[in-house]
Amino acid sequence: MRALVADGRGGVEIRDVDEPRPERTEALVAVSAVSLNPFEVRSLGSAKENWRPGSDVSGLVMTPAADGSGPPEGAGVVALGRGGGWAERAAVPTEHMALMPEGLDPGRAATLPVAGLTALRALHAGCLMPDHRVLITGASGGVGRFAVQLAAHDGADVTAVVRKAERGADLERLGAARIAVGMPSGEFDVILESAGGTSLAAALGIVARRGTVVSFGNSSKEPTTFEAGSFFSKGGARLYAFSLFPELERLGTGAHDLAHLAAMAAGGHLDTSIDLDVSWHEAGDAIEALLARRVVGKAILRID
Numbered sequence: 001m002r003a004l005v006a007d008g009r010g011g012v013e014i015r016d017v018d019e020p021r022p023e024r025t026e027a028l029v030a031v032s033a034v035s036l037n038p039f040e041v042r043s044l045g046s047a048k049e050n051w052r053p054g055s056d057v058s059g060l061v062m063t064p065a066a067d068g069s070g071p072p073e074g075a076g077v078v079a080l081g082r083g084g085g086w087a088e089r090a091a092v093p094t095e096h097m098a099l100m101p102e103g104l105d106p107g108r109a110a111t112l113p114v115a116g117l118t119a120l121r122a123l124h125a126g127c128l129m130p131d132h133r134v135l136i137t138g139a140s141g142g143v144g145r146f147a148v149q150l151a152a153h154d155g156a157d158v159t160a161v162v163r164k165a166e167r168g169a170d171l172e173r174l175g176a177a178r179i180a181v182g183m184p185s186g187e188f189d190v191i192l193e194s195a196g197g198t199s200l201a202a203a204l205g206i207v208a209r210r211g212t213v214v215s216f217g218n219s220s221k222e223p224t225t226f227e228a229g230s231f232f233s234k235g236g237a238r239l240y241a242f243s244l245f246p247e248l249e250r251l252g253t254g255a256h257d258l259a260h261l262a263a264m265a266a267g268g269h270l271d272t273s274i275d276l277d278v279s280w281h282e283a284g285d286a287i288e289a290l291l292a293r294r295v296v297g298k299a300i301l302r303i304d
């Protein structure tokens with residue numbers, strides 16, 4: 001079969017590779033679409049030749065898992081894999097797999113696993129309540145756009161933080177009460193923080209008493225120096241270290257969460273914010289566009 005593999009020079013190529021050999025807990029999926037995430041495209045820069053990226057997949061079950069778990073043969077699915085998904089076929093754990101609801105385009109579904117689950121679980125880690133004041137950094141990105149919508153859907157008052165106003169032009173339509181260019185002043189019960197550096201430092205100063213800063217990214221790649229006094233004076237405030245796979249392993253909610261997100265998307269309650277939708281034969285250009293920050297939202301590849 002064919003797969004996108006690292007060419008060892010920072011890019012990818014479609015090459016012939018061995019067929020996947022699923023574990024007992026994995027289904028073999030004929031992949032229809034995949035989405036691209038920052039850690040995958042960044043990793044290509046230093047990846048050895050033949051490394052196989054790809055966590056977000058949607059497609060059809062060819063062979064169900066041998067242990068009897070997960071959807072049956074022929075079912076449309078969306079799933080979070082552990083790599084190797086940018087391919088014609090992939091072995092994917094059923095614990096992170098959900099049935100595709102009727103009417104949901106496979107490309108839209110493929111945006112949900114990493115970005116959607118991160119947004120959903122990070123809000124949960126922040127103990128989101130309907131009346132909470134929520135601040136979301138990186139709001140113009142894939143995770144940020146899902147987080148804005150999910151928090152607003154749950155009744156929170158959402159402030160979306162962007163670097164440039166034009167990249168957040170549609171965030172009010174997605175549910176943000178206001179857009180802030182750069183970190184605002186104020187007080188917030190839940191802060192989803194993925195920019196790192198000075199943004200994380202500012203978050204620790206504007207979190208409310210008993211509020212939570214959920215740190216899940218460092219897009220700025222900068223270290224953080226923060227004023228300890230302005231943080232500990234917010235008695236009971238917490239800094240939560242969020243990493244998707246350990247979070248899902250601990251909670252065991254991957255399949256359930258994906259089904260929930262897919263149902264929301266199919267029902268028109270979750271915009272998948274696809275900005276780039278191309279064939280996997282154009283993966284090189286798509287990756288370049290992501291790295292150059294020309295994509296606002298999600299990029300997907302159709303395995304055609």
Ligand SMILES: NC(=O)c1ccc[n+]([C@@H]2O[C@H](COP(=O)([O-])OP(=O)(O)OC[C@H]3O[C@@H](n4cnc5c(N)ncnc54)[C@H](OP(=O)(O)O)[C@@H]3O)[C@@H](O)[C@H]2O)c1
Pocket residue numbers: 037038039114115118137138139140141142143144162163164167194195199216217218219220221242243244245293296297
């Ligand atoms: N811990 C986990 O399990 C986990 C899971 C998923 C993602 N992540 C991380 O979460 C972050 C967001 O993921 P994503 O998929 O949403 O990425 P994305 O679609 O590339 O979006 C990145 C966001 O960060 C902003 N940004 C980039 N550089 C910045 C900087 N120097 N200062 C402030 N903001 C900056 C971007 O703003 P512009 O639009 O202006 O460029 C955009 O809003 C990434 O760092 C990713 O690696 C972590």
